[in-house]
Amino acid sequence: MNDSSRRDFLKTCALIGAAMKLGPFVGQEALAATTGPALSIAHFRSSPATADAIAAEARRLTQEAVNGLGGMGRFISKGDVVWIKPNIGWNRVPEQAATTNPDVVATLVSLSYQAGARRVIVSDNSCNPSVACFARSGIQQAAQKAGADCFTMEDRKFRKTNLNGKALPAWELYGDVLCVNKFINVPIVKHHGLCKATLGMKNLMGVAGGQRNRFHQDLTNTLVDLATFIRPTLVVMDAIRVLTANGPVGGNLADVKRKDTVAAGTDQVAIDAFGATLLGYKPQEIGYVMEGHARRLGTIDFESLKPRRIEAG
Template sequence: MERRTFLRQLLLYSLGLSLSAPRFGVAATGAETTGAAELSLVSGADYSAVVRRALQLLGGMERFVRPGASVVVKPNIAWDRTPEYGATTHPLVVKTLVELALQAGAGEVRIFDHTCNEKRRCYVNSGIADIVGAMAERRVKLDYIDSRKFVEVKITGGRSLDSWEIYRDALTADCYINVPVAKHHGLSGLTLGLKNVMGVVGGNRGRLHHGLAQKLADLATVVRPTLTVIDATRLLLRNGPQGGRLEDVRQVDTVIASADPVAADAVATTLFGLEPERIETTVAAFQMGLGQMDPSRIHISEQRL
């Protein structure tokens, strides 16, 4: 082949390839009638036992993780803070969930977060890197966000967003376990499960903050956790979402678990002494039929160990 021909063909092929970049479609769930929600709320000093009991009360991890399933555990480790500051999900909570998923037969468990501070510092100082390292389990992977894996997703049911870049692994996992930490936030009031979606989206995340509540609800139509486990072992009451002062932290040793993301957020809000209606995101998601926030229709199994 002549050099000229070769170059021309090369150009044409690369053009063709770049035009055929994949677009991701996710079956969006529109407004559906929301039934009653099951939720467990367990307190105790032994976080491992607390998480195990919370899952047990929901019927066990086996309800959510099928043998061989690919599982994502998505903590909030966006900030370069150590666990005692309550700005990041407690590593013991994450560790226990990973262990439960493995016991249920998970084929692989991936852990990641799209951090705000430097990735490596966040993973190390949140304590997550340590617990994953100590597990030394081939099936468990702590991933740094790989920019190639953000895919443009159409949000067909969105009221404020048409589409956004979402992390592929969060969409394709058989079981997506959302593990936020409950804390104060300057704009949304609190950041809980629905706000934790920030860690699996790309693009200019700052722009999501204009009309945040509806945009989070829109994103919740496509990023749908199989299970939400809210780490309320520590509540960051002020100067969130980053914190950094122990006097802003109240230790309540509580974990909330539910398959219903809206119910989980609604109940977690009450731990701060606030009405669930105060959090616009919860309301927006409820109005889109993404979950239950009516206390009379949330069945809470509460235990103190």
């Protein structure tokens, strides 16, 4: 980052820091003046087997899902600083479906730059040692090749932030996340032993620090508290492969199923409700999805949004 860009970035941080005293960080101001579909679902008719073909599928479906909403230009403007938040929580390879598909992430980086982004950051607060997770997931290499800054989080940069939530009055969040003006949440669909499913709102735990095991004492409310504060500009859900059991860590390829799908949307609750169905659950079976709906963060009835469905491949 050059000196001018750094000054602009620090000014943005200062403005957002002041805004935090008044209310949540909302990374979707560009949507206020635009209209368009709220949910887009892209699916491959075939299920390619080779690594190169799966990578091409991931890129194609990500592009199609975002285009189904009107294109990345609906969300990203010239000069934006964008944080892309995949799941890089575990020391797993992409085939094990515990981390977000690296080609989905790289495509979003490229689309953000094409739409005019000045800087794109890719990071996550890993559960396993970060350096190993970033490398083995394939995300760091793919993101950097696409032009993103991809780095592990530093403990010193987490700061206590007022969330005013039901279960989380305040929590340590990564300061740099609060200094961007666009935030794209990129979860992978997978099973979770406590809350049944790791989806978009669950993926937001990767911007939190501190003793995150405390979240698990009341995931129904802690996740919605966090989602109410963060409010991504866009959610892009990776379901090329899904982890159907023994999540969130996985490891057994027998637990991985191909769904050959990428969904994109602006309604956190709706996209999580759709994701739940890919694991065989009714959305009403996922506590935090129900709570998000009850708090009017979004709708659990994703079909009511008339999702744009795209068949490819």
